[in-house]
Amino acid sequence: MRARIIRNVIRCNHCGDVIESTYRHDFKTCRCGCVSVDGGHDYLRRCSLYGPDDYTDLSETAAPDRKNEYEEE
Numbered sequence: 001m002r003a004r005i006i007r008n009v010i011r012c013n014h015c016g017d018v019i020e021s022t023y024r025h026d027f028k029t030c031r032c033g034c035v036s037v038d039g040g041h042d043y044l045r046r047c048s049l050y051g052p053d054d055y056t057d058l059s060e061t062a063a064p065d066r067k068n069e070y071e072e073e
């Protein structure tokens, strides 16, 4: 089972912008254009110009609660 995504947010290491994708097709790009997030609470998608060192991942995920498990299609 995949982890639930609570917040899909990263900080650009170049300009310091904190960008958050709040819904599935919410594509956000930082001020300097180096990094982007997408996917909202469905998937964690990052785009970066140079690589993973471009951003600091501030996302929050939670393991599925086994006592309160939802069926997902």
Ligand SMILES: [Zn+2]
Pocket: 012, 013, 014, 015, 016, 017, 030, 031, 032, 033, 034, 035
């Ligand atoms: Zn930036």
